[in-house]
Amino acid sequence: MQRYIVKRLFQGLLLLVIVSTIVFAVGRLTGNPVDLLLPEEASEEERQAMIEALGLDGPILEQFVVFITGAVQGDLGVSIRYRQPAVDVFFSRLPNTLMLMPGVMLLAIVMAIPLGVLSALRRGRLTDRISGTIAVLGIATPNFWLGILLIYLFSVQLGWLPSSRMGDWSHFVLPTVTLGTFLVAGFMRLIRSSMLDILDSEFVKLARIKGLSEMKVVWKHCLRNALIPVLTLWGVFMGALVTGTIVTETVYAWPGVGRLTYEAVIFRDYPLLQAVVIMDAVLILVINLVVDILYAYVDPRIRFT
Amino acid sequence: MNGNIALEVRDLHTHFFLRRGVVKAVDGVSFTLHRGEVLGLVGESGCGKSVTALSLMRLLPNEAARTVQGQILLEGEDLLTKSKRQMRQIRGRKISMILQDPQTSLNPVFTIGNQLSEVIDTKGAGRGKSVMQQAIEVLRKVKLSAPEQRVHQYPHELSGGMKQRVVGAIAMHRGPGVLITDEPTTALDVTIQLQYLNLLKELQQDTDMAILFITHDFGVVARMCDRVAVMYAGRIVETGPVRDVFNNPSHPYTQALIASVPKMQRSAARLHTIEGQPPVLSDLPAGCRFEARCPYAEARCRAAYPDSFTVGAGHAASCWRLEPA
Numbered sequence: 001m002q003r004y005i006v007k008r009l010f011q012g013l014l015l016l017v018i019v020s021t022i023v024f025a026v027g028r029l030t031g032n033p034v035d036l037l038l039p040e041e042a043s044e045e046e047r048q049a050m051i052e053a054l055g056l057d058g059p060i061l062e063q064f065v066v067f068i069t070g071a072v073q074g075d076l077g078v079s080i081r082y083r084q085p086a087v088d089v090f091f092s093r094l095p096n097t098l099m100l101m102p103g104v105m106l107l108a109i110v111m112a113i114p115l116g117v118l119s120a121l122r123r124g125r126l127t128d129r130i131s132g133t134i135a136v137l138g139i140a141t142p143n144f145w146l147g148i149l150l151i152y153l154f155s156v157q158l159g160w161l162p163s164s165r166m167g168d169w170s171h172f173v174l175p176t177v178t179l180g181t182f183l184v185a186g187f188m189r190l191i192r193s194s195m196l197d198i199l200d201s202e203f204v205k206l207a208r209i210k211g212l213s214e215m216k217v218v219w220k221h222c223l224r225n226a227l228i229p230v231l232t233l234w235g236v237f238m239g240a241l242v243t244g245t246i247v248t249e250t251v252y253a254w255p256g257v258g259r260l261t262y263e264a265v266i267f268r269d270y271p272l273l274q275a276v277v278i279m280d281a282v283l284i285l286v287i288n289l290v291v292d293i294l295y296a297y298v299d300p301r302i303r304f305t
Numbered sequence: 306m307n308g309n310i311a312l313e314v315r316d317l318h319t320h321f322f323l324r325r326g327v328v329k330a331v332d333g334v335s336f337t338l339h340r341g342e343v344l345g346l347v348g349e350s351g352c353g354k355s356v357t358a359l360s361l362m363r364l365l366p367n368e369a370a371r372t373v374q375g376q377i378l379l380e381g382e383d384l385l386t387k388s389k390r391q392m393r394q395i396r397g398r399k400i401s402m403i404l405q406d407p408q409t410s411l412n413p414v415f416t417i418g419n420q421l422s423e424v425i426d427t428k429g430a431g432r433g434k435s436v437m438q439q440a441i442e443v444l445r446k447v448k449l450s451a452p453e454q455r456v457h458q459y460p461h462e463l464s465g466g467m468k469q470r471v472v473g474a475i476a477m478h479r480g481p482g483v484l485i486t487d488e489p490t491t492a493l494d495v496t497i498q499l500q501y502l503n504l505l506k507e508l509q510q511d512t513d514m515a516i517l518f519i520t521h522d523f524g525v526v527a528r529m530c531d532r533v534a535v536m537y538a539g540r541i542v543e544t545g546p547v548r549d550v551f552n553n554p555s556h557p558y559t560q561a562l563i564a565s566v567p568k569m570q571r572s573a574a575r576l577h578t579i580e581g582q583p584p585v586l587s588d589l590p591a592g593c594r595f596e597a598r599c600p601y602a603e604a605r606c607r608a609a610y611p612d613s614f615t616v617g618a619g620h621a622a623s624c625w626r627l628e629p630a
Binding site: 200201202203205206207208209210211212213216221224225228298299300301 | 364395397402411476
């Protein structure tokens, strides 16, 4: 198990190096960042001063060495807009985003598992069709659209919930629902289809031959196996969640890293954007590592391999 | 009610109601299984052997399959009248089953001990012993090596033969009066097959358990069974003591089946095959179902399904040629 984790850590490190290289390359090789950072009417002296300040006057390889050396030490440059180290800005916003996650995960688990299992057990019947329709809608509706709809309904028309910014629990409801819908819908369909496969399997037949109750057959023998493909695709969903926060936090003016990413783009805060992308990559890698460890716990066949 | 009878099946019909028609997978199967007896149920793929087995367990695979007629008398009580709850009490305790493929019969995410523990009684006979201790004893009974370690292992860490022993242990632990085995050795290596069959036979002789042994292999029937029932297109066409059926196969299908078993002595000879295909189970002929492939077919074979005629002690076959003149 330890060897497995160490191996995964090394793979993660390698991936991080690749991501950093791409971020660096995209920043330097697709044009001079200074053009993005300075207003169009800036003078040549201002440009030159900025180039020197950002260390863009050396050869590209030297720049890369400087960038990587800094990155390894946790220095990803200084945000132009905030005039603070970009990493510090990222971490000051991170808790606000992380605060949304337990609710989203809880929603996904509490809704997706029972609904997925139920649709599989009632395959083709009304319950299955209704949940299937809702799932398709949930997957197909873009976050920004859903966010606007929810604000219109619950904030503007009904006036039940606040439409933006952080605050008491009521501020959490709409962003959580917006972020969670895609996860719930995706997980639900995944659990349904893997449950259907598993309900037909021989070990379920043997469980019934043993005379076990349906409760035990479904919730013990089937569910744990049905969750394996969900975990496999967890990384994909996490990617969707990170991009989802960018849109959702923008819609709800939520001061998290998603909104920060959006701001970095809008205000052409290049060092900050660089930092946010790399830190998002780190975040996704950490989540995936946790999932892989969890995966090994759920499916004994992949342990020690 | 004969106290010697473990299971009696009367006129069992299990049909699949599909969009393209009704598939009569089991269409009037009757047989009797005595205590301590091994009855072979033989036939080619798709003749309804496995559906018969699942019908007896009341574990038909989906809603399209239904047992529409018949009686399944286990200890004199008809299983078809039992509720789902009652069936759960009966399965595993009074009637049990070993499935064909050991690779898929065990749940990959739970340890052997965990899966065994589900059939272990912690209140009655096993009082005072831990579940794991009992699980180890159960594995010892099926002669699994190093049972102390096996209980903590997962199915993928065991070989096919070892897994099938575990499945056997699970199926037999609660001492069911009737055990159904659906091609239990088909997925195993030949050498392992023999060991497994010997083990089954041994465990069966220690108790008065009756076994319904489903197979397509006549060699296995000769080794394992006391009596044999030959199934063709949803019905049993011949039944009798193994020796009698082998020496005097009376139904043309049984004759053809026995002739098609390859023999070691005549290695150069061409393998014997039965010409043609079995009838489509959704469109069965009115008369004998083997008529189209039968070398002795006559007009009356097409007209009506033959009655069962006695050819010896406990030996009967459904063929018009056997009708006493």
